[in-house]
Amino acid sequence: MNAPGPTISATCSDCPIRHRAVCAQCESDELEQLEEIKYYRSFEAGQTIIWSGDKMGFVGSVVSGIATLTQTMEDGRTQMVGLLLPSDFVGRPGREGAAYDVVATTDIVMCCFRKKPFEDLMVKTPRIAHRLLEMTLDELDAAREWMLVLGRKTAREKIASLLSIIARRDASLNTGGPSGPMVFDLPLTREAMADYLGLTLETVSRQMSALKKDGVIRLEGKRHVTIPDMGRLMEEAGDDSDGGFLV
Amino acid sequence: MNAPGPTISATCSDCPIRHRAVCAQCESDELEQLEEIKYYRSFEAGQTIIWSGDKMGFVGSVVSGIATLTQTMEDGRTQMVGLLLPSDFVGRPGREGAAYDVVATTDIVMCCFRKKPFEDLMVKTPRIAHRLLEMTLDELDAAREWMLVLGRKTAREKIASLLSIIARRDASLNTGGPSGPMVFDLPLTREAMADYLGLTLETVSRQMSALKKDGVIRLEGKRHVTIPDMGRLMEEAGDDSDGGFLV
DNA sequence: AGACCTCTTTGACCCAGATCAATTGGTACA
DNA sequence: TGTACCAATTGATCTGGGTCAAAGAGGTCT
Known part of the structure; x- marks a missing residue:
């Protein structure tokens, strides 16, 4: 598909693998070993990184950019089943094939480990196995x-839920806490939002307009979003508990 | 809640823990150790086994009966997020609280392990940790x-999907292969089916009647189902690949 | 500047599934 | 044998979101 990404100069210290993914609590010698089998790959927006059913030669995590996990029925209906933001992990250690398409939504850089050596390392270092179990439990939640x-949610609640997830993830990476207005760029087209939410793109557009009219969100251009009151948004989403869900 | 189930005489040899859950590939001394921290509990139909948010003192698997994982919104809308059939595992090793209600749908017997000793054992025996990762990946799929x-599916497709899952799970436990008609008792009320499928109970009832009228299923009484042609049912479900999904 | 994209918005209409309500059937209990 | 209770069915009507269709709003290329 693509040559190991020579376009980026990332070193492990700025690679999210360090703080959220595999080696979060690893000892330095374990990190060392991960370093040795690590490489980067980049993909362009729209490119399919992995096709459902293909055998996957690697696991890894997102350094920058956005990807989605998508399932498709024979007649073309599609449902997005996961959103990969920077620091999220992809891959199924111990599994042969991919269960869904992984598609780059924006240009994206991934930090990869070849699967075989990674699995070997996993067997030798239980800490990595435990970390993976933890991550998988998070994803399951x-x-x-x-x-x-x-x-069970209405179209409006669905949109609000999605916005609140993106806002929180974005905030936790970029700025400080969730006090005051939040500002971010939507990384998804209306169609991608629809596929995530089980709606049509027209309904997404209408509900975005409605939330804007009601002052829940502000929009500049099509993608730049301001959320003046995060609490208000979460009420709209139907989860009043500020409950930690994580995508 | 309930005393360790003195009502049952199950020994580990008939406990599903052996063939599908935790110790599927364990060595005998590892099994030995699991035996030591194992105990049984039984619950009556309708009883809530674990409340969302409670801290869970055990993990375990279902020996007999059915339970569901359910999420509820403040206004009472509920969505079932998992169905626990015999041999399925419950519990989140390494996690404090439960993320959703676990409710016994029928009378149920569970094979439990106290959480702390189980986690200790998991640290000592990587094979168990790997087995858990595998099970969690299955659940995620x-x-x-x-x-x-x-x-993305219509009401009719949803019903067909649910029936085909239950039929396949049931068949794999009781009879031989999926050739010839399949017969089983629905373990769920129409309302529970609705909660699983994101529908109302009326819609479930109507679609069951429609599938019956069209000869896709046969019904005796309210719960006893015969599926004359499994292939036909799977077409109705919209997955024509006989794809292995596992609940 | 104009032609051509792709993404998005908005309008008009329709229908699958929700809602509200009445009826049936089974079974437990007095 | 009646009444009380529950799960399930069936009917009548309503509505949220889908479908079809037309425009608007930025971009980019020549």
Whole structure:
């Protein structure tokens, strides 16, 4: 697909692998070993990184950019089943094939580990295995939280839920706490939002307009969003507990 | 809640823990150690086994009966996020609180391990940790498969999807292969089915009647189901690949 | 500047599934 | 044998979101 990304100069110290993904609590010698089998790859917006059913040669995490996990029915209906933001992990150690398409939504850089050596390392260092279990449990929680969104929320609540997730993730990476207005650029087209939420793009557009009219969000251009009152948004989303869900 | 189940005479040899859950590939001395911290509990139909937010003192797997994982919004809307059939595992090693309610749908017997000793054992025996990672990845796949059902399928397809899951799970436990008609008892009320599928109970009832009228299923009484042609049911479900999804 | 993109918004209409309500059937209990 | 209770069915009507169609709003290329 793509040559190891020579375009970026990232070193492990700015690679999110350090603070959120695999080696969060690793000892330095374990980090060392991860370093040795690490490499970078970059993909352009729109490119499919992994096709469902393909065998995956690597695992890794997102350094910059956005990707999505998508499932498609034969007649073309698609449902996004996961959103990969910087520092999120992709891959199924111990599994052969991919279960869904992974598609780059923006230009994206990934920090990869070849699968075989990674699995070997995992066997030798239980700490990495435990960390992976933890990450997988997080993803499972997020997936189940999302099942509630898909199954029971209205279109307006769905949009609000998605915005609040993106806002929180964005904030935790860039700025300080969630006090005061939050500002971010939507990394998704209306169509991608629709695929995530089980809606049509027209409904997404209408509900965005409605939330704007009601002052819940402010929009400059199509993508630049300001959220004056995060609490208000979360009420709209139907989860009043500021409950920590994580995508 | 309940005393360790003296009502059952199960020994580990008939406990599903052996063939599908934690110790599937364990050595005998590891099994030995699991035996030591194992105990049984039983719950009555309708009883809540664990409340969302409670701290959970145990992990375990279902020996007999059915339980569900359920999420509830403040206004009472509920979404079932998982179905626990015999041999399924519950619990989040390394996590404090439960993320959702676990409710016994029928009378149920569980094979439990106290959490602390189980976690200790997990640290000592990487094989158990790996087995857990595998199980969690399975659950994640199932959850994401279900996201497609919730987000993109019609009511009829949803019902067919649920029936085909239950039929396959049931068959793999009781009879031989999936050839010839399949027969089973629905372990869920129409309301529970609705909560699983993001529908109302009336819609579930109507679609069950429609599938019956069209000869896709046969019904005796309210719960006893015969599926004359499994392939037909799977077409109705919208997944034509006989794809292995596992609840 | 104009032609051509792709993404987005908005309007008009329709329908699958929700809602409200009445009826049926089974079974437990007195 | 009646009444009380629950799960399930079925009917009538309403509505949120889908569908189809037309425009607007930035971009980019020549």
